Amino acid sequence: MRIFRPARLSSVVAAASLVLLAACGPSVPSSIKIGVAQPLSGPSAARGQDLLNGVKMAADELNASGFKVAGKVVKIEVVAVDDKADKETAKKVAQELVDQKVTAVIGHLSSDISEVTIPIYKAANIPQLYTSSAVDLAKQGDGNTFRLVANDGLQAKAIGGYIAESLNATNVAIIFEDTAFGRPMSKDVSEALGKLKKKVTMNESVSNKTTDFAAFVAKVKATPPDVLVAVLRDNQLLPLFEQMKAAGLSGVPVLSTNSSKTEKLAKAPNDITTLYVTSSALEPREFAAGTAFLKKFQTVFKSDPVWGAHYAYDAMYVIADAMRRADSVDSVKLREKLHTIDPVSPVTSSMRFTADGEQAYGAITVYRRRDGQWEPLMRSDRW
Known part of the structure; x- marks a missing residue:
């Protein structure tokens, strides 16, 4: 059966329904x-x-x-x-x-x-x-x-800038994990150093499960760089540093990245005399x-x-x-x-967040290991 309502009554009912819907608001679960x-x-x-x-x-x-x-x-x-x-x-x-x-x-x-x-x-x-x-x-x-x-684009610039301006290094060696993190990072660091007229003497990849660095350490010993950039995690840096010390390379300054900024590495034996890390995750x-x-x-x-x-x-x-x-x-x-x-x-x-989801206010800090802690040295969002 069809029911007909006067136009005015229909309008009143419709308006009341809209008010009720507005009062209820969007459907929100508990x-x-x-x-x-x-x-x-x-x-x-x-x-x-x-x-x-x-x-x-x-x-x-x-x-x-x-x-x-x-x-x-x-x-x-x-x-x-x-x-x-x-x-x-x-x-x-x-x-x-x-x-x-x-x-x-x-x-x-x-x-x-x-x-x-x-x-x-x-x-x-x-x-x-x-x-x-x-x-x-x-x-x-x-x-x-x-x-x-x-992101790592800014981190790579920070690494290049700090090496060039603060460490005043000329020859740089790079070792990196062969992952979605390590590959582009090594490339970006190498490019950043190139723009600053610094020479990358070696740029080698390793599996992220590698713990035997004998071949790489031998190359470093043969041609010691002013700085070694190590895009590795702490579980790889520890054996690398131990093997570098055994080869008489404790004096080579090492700069690593945010993936290795851990308490474990900060408190590890000082097999490397001077250790820096850059990090996109700043300390609280x-x-x-x-x-x-x-x-x-x-x-x-x-x-x-x-x-x-x-x-x-x-x-x-x-x-x-x-x-x-x-x-x-x-x-x-x-x-x-x-x-x-x-x-x-x-x-x-x-x-x-920017339109593509990047962090608009991101910054990079450079830290140095000192007395089992990470001491912040400088921070910038520009580099």
């Missing part, structure tokens, strides 16, 4: 899931757990504050997965997070691992916030990835709010952060702020908002 994909076992486990701890602390604070989206309290559930720093495992756990319908993902740590997971999150329209630094990742992400730190104490963050972290976890917990902590707040401003937990709307706002970032205080 809880959401945020994926954290990091290496929680193996050589990089300390860094992975550090990042997870940062996310957990921020989520707990937001939940305790009664975090709301569109006026509705929303509980944040952290779903952590272990990518084991392995490509196949990473692809598997990335798909698991997609299947669990997470709103966003904070991960992964290593560039070669992020490289294989970016297409999975992108296909599912799930924003990915990561600390990986290889330049090409942003291009691959095509607007769906958001880098929390400076380099930020005005860093001291307060460190106190809270120590209270919660009974230990100090080991690497980038403050970036992961800020990442959780960034996601929350974007959802709040979007009045939605929809992943697509979240991604759109991340591209347009200066979000809340309690520790770093300045986190903005």
Whole structure:
């Protein structure tokens, strides 16, 4: 049976319906899931757990504050997965997070691992916030990835600039891991040094599992460089330094990259007399709010952060702020908002993403190992 209403009554009903719909606002669930994909076992486990701890602390604070989206309290559930720093495992756990319908993902740590997971999150329209630094990742992400730190393009310039201006070196040797991180980094460093009229005497790749550096050390001994740039992780640098010391090369200054800036390396035997690292992940104490963050972290976890917990902590707040401003937990709307706002970032205080997802406020600090600690020497966002 068809029912006819007077035109005026229909208009009143329609208007009332619009008012009701507006009052209800967008559909917002009572809880959401945020994926954290990091290496929680193996050589990089300390860094992975550090990042997870940062996310957990921020989520707990937001939940305790009664975090709301569109006026509705929303509980944040952290779903952590272990990518084991392995490509196949990473692809598997990335798909698991997609299947669990997470709103966003904070991960992964290593560039070669992020490289294989970016297409999975992108296909599912799930924003990915990561600390990986290889330049090409942003291009691959095509607007769906958001880098929390400076990329390796800036880090390579920092390495070249510091070697040329502060160390006043002329001849430079490079050794790098043959990965999505090491290959472009060695290329960019070599180009940066070339522009500064410095000579790269050797530029050699090794597997990221290599621990026997006898052949490389023999070449260094035959033609000692003014500086050795080592794009390797701490589990490879330690045997390399031991073998360099045995060959009488302890006096060769070494400059490494952010992947090796660990407490383990800082406190290792001084097989190399002078060791520098550049890092896109700055120390918490380099930020005005860093001291307060460190106190809270120590209270919660009974230990100090080991690497980038403050970036992961800020990442959780960034996601929350974007959802709040979007009045939605929809992943697509979240991604759109991340591209347009200066979000809340309690520790770093300045986190903005460019159109392609690069970190607009990234900077690089040069550190020197001294008395078992990493002493900051200089920082710049320009180099």
